[in-house]
Amino acid sequence: MTRIDAKFADLRARGQKAFVSYVMAGDPDYQASLELVKGLPGAGVDIIELGLPFTDPMADGPTIQLAGQRALAAGMTLDRTLELATAFRETDDTTPIVLMGYYNPIYNQGVDNFLTKAKAAGIDGLIIVDLPPEEDSELCIPAQAAGLNFIWLATPTTDDKRLPKVLQNTSGFVYYVSITGITGSAEADAVDVAPEVARIKAGTDLPVIVGFGINTPDKSRAIASIADGAVVGSAIVARIGAGEPVNDVLDFVRNLADGAHTT
Numbered sequence: 001m002t003r004i005d006a007k008f009a010d011l012r013a014r015g016q017k018a019f020v021s022y023v024m025a026g027d028p029d030y031q032a033s034l035e036l037v038k039g040l041p042g043a044g045v046d047i048i049e050l051g052l053p054f055t056d057p058m059a060d061g062p063t064i065q066l067a068g069q070r071a072l073a074a075g076m077t078l079d080r081t082l083e084l085a086t087a088f089r090e091t092d093d094t095t096p097i098v099l100m101g102y103y104n105p106i107y108n109q110g111v112d113n114f115l116t117k118a119k120a121a122g123i124d125g126l127i128i129v130d131l132p133p134e135e136d137s138e139l140c141i142p143a144q145a146a147g148l149n150f151i152w153l154a155t156p157t158t159d160d161k162r163l164p165k166v167l168q169n170t171s172g173f174v175y176y177v178s179i180t181g182i183t184g185s186a187e188a189d190a191v192d193v194a195p196e197v198a199r200i201k202a203g204t205d206l207p208v209i210v211g212f213g214i215n216t217p218d219k220s221r222a223i224a225s226i227a228d229g230a231v232v233g234s235a236i237v238a239r240i241g242a243g244e245p246v247n248d249v250l251d252f253v254r255n256l257a258d259g260a261h262t263t
Contacts, residue, residue, distance in 0.1 A: 003096040018229025019260035024051035024067035026076025044257025052101030082121040089122035125149035217259030224260040
């Protein structure tokens with residue numbers, strides 16, 4: 001059982017939904033990022049999505065693109081991202097970390113080498129948005145053999161013919177992208193999302209977590225009420241980009257988490 005599996009088992013036992021937060025590793029710099037990440041569990045975050053800075057983030061809107069640029073300018077790399085996870089694990093051995101990003105940095109490092117280092121750093125799962133299920137043998141299957149969950153994305157355009165392929169090798173949870181488009185570009189609507197979550201659940205026993213377009217405690221509550229949890233990224237990253245102190249960002253995260261947890 002991975003940390004992700006254990007977290008969802010614990011949430012189910014308590015009758016609670018998950019709150020997942022996304023932050024970009026190294027934004028605005030390594031030390032501030034580490035302080036923020038270390039504070040997320042205390043702010044109610046159940047699973048941390050740790051963004052891997054990349055020069056060409058095709059699925060991300062301006063907010064997360066700028067976060068990646070700030071992190072890269074501050075010297076953040078794949079290895080430094082894994083160092084940050086290692087530092088987090090010195091004081092927290094239970095909160096799952098999902099590394100979210102693009103395949104190029106992993107490919108450049110070599111899959112086997114990367115997986116060895118990611119496992120040692122305490123990474124629990126991967127979301128690699130530019131690898132299709134047809135390429136499962138490239139990273140998905142090796143990652144699972146190494147003990148990491150590989151989480152696939154389903155979207156509003158994933159039809160009934162495509163969905164089984166998406167679900168075939170996913171593990172940990174399924175990430176449903178609530179909107180068509182890039183991160184931070186629109187707001188999620190629970191009425192529209194609910195039947196899609198039900199459709200995915202008909203094809204898998206895994207938890208279904210919904211992300212993109214969630215930016216307030218009310219939205220977090222509404223989405224969590226029809227899924228197994230909610231993900232917030234751009235709304236948090238925007239506050240980091242605006243220069244808010246870490247404690248203020250964590251207060252905002254706490255309100256979002258309270259929304260998801262009070263369904």
